[in-house]
Amino acid sequence: MIPRGVRYALSGISWPVYALLYTPLALVAYYSFSPAPNQTGHSLYAYGQLMHDAAVFTALRRSLILALGSAATSTALGTLLGYGLCRFRARNATGVLANIPSLIIYTPIIMPSLVFGISELIFFNFVHSATGFLGAGLQTMIIAHITFQVPYVALTVYARLAGLDPYLFDAAQDLYADGIKSFLYLIIPVVQPAIIGGFLLGITLSIDDFTISFFTAGPGSVTLPIYIYSAIARKGITPEVNAIGTLMIGTIVVLALVHFFITRHRERAGQFAARGNIA
Amino acid sequence: MSAAVKTEQEIESGRQRLRLWVTSGPGLVWIMLFLLLPSAVLLGIAFFSADDYGSPVLPLSVQPFQQVAGYSLLGWDPGNIIIVLRSLEQAGIATLVSALLSYPLVFFILSRPASIRPLLLLFIVLPSWTNQVVRTYAWMELLGPAAPVSWVAHILHAVPPDLGLAPGRFAVTTGLAYNYLPYMIVPLYASAEKLDWTLVEAGRDLYAAGLRLFWHTVFPQTLPGLLSGIIFVAIPAFGDYVVPQLLGGDKALMIGSLIANQFTETPDWPYGAALTIIMLVFTGLGLVGFRVLTRKLGGAEEATI
Numbered sequence: 001m002i003p004r005g006v007r008y009a010l011s012g013i014s015w016p017v018y019a020l021l022y023t024p025l026a027l028v029a030y031y032s033f034s035p036a037p038n039q040t041g042h043s044l045y046a047y048g049q050l051m052h053d054a055a056v057f058t059a060l061r062r063s064l065i066l067a068l069g070s071a072a073t074s075t076a077l078g079t080l081l082g083y084g085l086c087r088f089r090a091r092n093a094t095g096v097l098a099n100i101p102s103l104i105i106y107t108p109i110i111m112p113s114l115v116f117g118i119s120e121l122i123f124f125n126f127v128h129s130a131t132g133f134l135g136a137g138l139q140t141m142i143i144a145h146i147t148f149q150v151p152y153v154a155l156t157v158y159a160r161l162a163g164l165d166p167y168l169f170d171a172a173q174d175l176y177a178d179g180i181k182s183f184l185y186l187i188i189p190v191v192q193p194a195i196i197g198g199f200l201l202g203i204t205l206s207i208d209d210f211t212i213s214f215f216t217a218g219p220g221s222v223t224l225p226i227y228i229y230s231a232i233a234r235k236g237i238t239p240e241v242n243a244i245g246t247l248m249i250g251t252i253v254v255l256a257l258v259h260f261f262i263t264r265h266r267e268r269a270g271q272f273a274a275r276g277n278i279a
Numbered sequence: 280m281s282a283a284v285k286t287e288q289e290i291e292s293g294r295q296r297l298r299l300w301v302t303s304g305p306g307l308v309w310i311m312l313f314l315l316l317p318s319a320v321l322l323g324i325a326f327f328s329a330d331d332y333g334s335p336v337l338p339l340s341v342q343p344f345q346q347v348a349g350y351s352l353l354g355w356d357p358g359n360i361i362i363v364l365r366s367l368e369q370a371g372i373a374t375l376v377s378a379l380l381s382y383p384l385v386f387f388i389l390s391r392p393a394s395i396r397p398l399l400l401l402f403i404v405l406p407s408w409t410n411q412v413v414r415t416y417a418w419m420e421l422l423g424p425a426a427p428v429s430w431v432a433h434i435l436h437a438v439p440p441d442l443g444l445a446p447g448r449f450a451v452t453t454g455l456a457y458n459y460l461p462y463m464i465v466p467l468y469a470s471a472e473k474l475d476w477t478l479v480e481a482g483r484d485l486y487a488a489g490l491r492l493f494w495h496t497v498f499p500q501t502l503p504g505l506l507s508g509i510i511f512v513a514i515p516a517f518g519d520y521v522v523p524q525l526l527g528g529d530k531a532l533m534i535g536s537l538i539a540n541q542f543t544e545t546p547d548w549p550y551g552a553a554l555t556i557i558m559l560v561f562t563g564l565g566l567v568g569f570r571v572l573t574r575k576l577g578g579a580e581e582a583t584i
Contacts, residue, residue: 002386002390004387010383010387010390011385011387012359013380013383013384014383014384014387014388017380017383017384018402018403018470020459021403021406021460022406022420024417024418024421024457025409025413025417027415027417027420027421027426028413028416028420031420068324077305077306077392078306080302080303080305081303081305081306082303083303083304084298084299084300084301084303084304084360085299085303087298087302088296088298088299088303089301091502095361100302101307101436104307104310105307105310106313107310107314108310108314110514110562111314112513112515112517112518112519112535112558112562112565113518113520113560114518114519114535114538114539114558115315115318115321115518115538115555115558116318118538118539118551118555119314119317119318119320119323120313120314120317120543122317122320122321122324122542123316123317123320123550124311124374127322127477131404136547138287142315143313145310145345146313147309147310147313147314150306150309150310151310154306176567179298183460194454202353203418204408207408207410208407208408208409208410208411209410209411210410210411210412210521211520212410212520215539215542219378224410225410225411225412226411228410228412228413228416229412232412232416232419232525233478237416237419237420241416242420245416245417248409248413249409249413250409251406252409256401256405256408257401258397260397260401260416261289264397
């Protein structure tokens with residue numbers, strides 16, 4: 001379909017771009033192996049320093065609580081939301097009211113994260129000074145992270161449900177499954193890949209985020225990205241910062257590849273089984 | 280008889296509505312309470328006066344908007360207008376660069392065997408899953424004074440000696456393009472995957488070749504993907520905070536940093552809120568503009584919900 005000459009040109013442009021995508025990340029890793037002061041060569045000095053840095057471990061623990069806590073909650077809220085919108089919204093509904101749920105769902109996706117973060121900052125500030133609740137800290141960060149994850153989970157679940165055979169629901173009804181039963185025994189198993197996908201997406205979004213975390217954090221809730229950011233602001237990029245960065249990049253790369261190959265493997269097994277059944 | 284049927288239908292539709300609220304209610308209420316209400320508060324603050332600490336106080340005032348336009352006690356200053364224009368320019372160039380890179384990349388992936396395409400796509404998206412601060416400070420190192428890239432720039436006299444390419448406008452544009460490239464590639468790939476190659480063959484039969492063939496057969500078919508990509512890149516790039524903050528320095532300040540300063544370093548909430556409104560107006564105009572364009576060009580195939 002694509003002529004050979006064009007193919008070569010495409011490869012010639014694309015491989016360098018791939019290399020460029022990973023050059024900065026590789027450089028972070030390279031600098032993380034820099035030697036101890038007054039020495040030359042490469043060493044694990046920066047990683048050794050990290051091991052003794054209690055602040056880094058505290059920040060890491062907070063980041064994990066933030067990512068897992070927000071992703072779990074947003075998965076529950078988002079799954080119900082995606083399910084409800086797909087199943088119970090009247091298909092032929094028209095007018096302004098019918099579009100409101102979609103508008104609400106797309107707002108967190110479209111809104112620039114800076115506006116998102118500052119809105120939360122002001123809102124939590126007002127709520128705290130009026131009621132004494134929701135002082136800036138890990139709790140406000142978790143609330144904000146749930147808010148930007150819910151739409152992504154809902155859309156993932158919605159997409160999965162919308163791709164299903166609608167007669168499946170009728171069949172469940174014919175077998176006398178009521179709403180809750182069909183949710184537990186039909187919907188949850190069928191949507192499970194989307195739920196897991198949504199949960200992982202939530203974690204990824206939480207780890208990727210800096211701006212919203214930065215504006216909803218309190219003095220006692222420094223997470224890993226905020227720790228790095230303030231370290232750079234104070235003393236520039238140190239080997240320790242590079243070591244933390246390397247570990248973060250490494251974790252994400254390994255997790256992504258593992259997830260990719262597991263799902264691929266399962267898909268292939270599924271295809272194989274389906275073929276076997278037909279034969 | 281007919282009345283009984285009607286009531287049964289009514290009961291059924293009432294039950295449906297109840298289920299809709301029980302399932303979708305919590306999520307929707309959560310977003311309304313923790314995002315729509317807070318942003319309404321933020322927008323409202325723009326119409327208050329600021330006290331000595333920069334907090335909003337009565338009376339209502341239009342002074343924040345005068346500040347945005349550049350009027351202060353010292354007279355008129357074009358600083359803000361320059362920053363808005365610069366933000367538009369830097370986000371625009373970043374969007375253009377990602378669009379120009381995306382086409383060869385997408386068709387490169389499509390030219391490979393179907394079994395390895397997902398992996399090639401994964402390696403495009405993977406860097407964007409790492410934290411934004413890490414990704415961006417990586418570019419600080421790559422473009423900094425000590426890195427080989429800056430030596431080349433010194434030899435070419437592109438930057439003065441002892442200065443790197445970062446901080447600066449080049450670094451900001453590069454950082455933005457790097458951050459948001461996957462957001463261009465993914466929608467473009469989705470529409471290129473469905474490309475009807477018989478149209479390309481037909482074009483070839485009519486002796487079209489090269490760019491002309493691309494322009495008349497491939498480009499119109501991939502336009503919906505390109506337009507969504509432009510939205511996904513241009514909007515977050517225009518309002519980005521981390522990239523101009525770390526890679527920008529004073530001369531590449533963008534509207535995001537300007538807004539953030541009004542809530543952190545030199546608090547002036549009403550002024551910051553007014554700046555936010557300006558940013559949202561530009562964002563909204565961009566969105567509406569591209570929506571109209573997409574509809575006109577006949578590529579309306581988005582809107583999953």
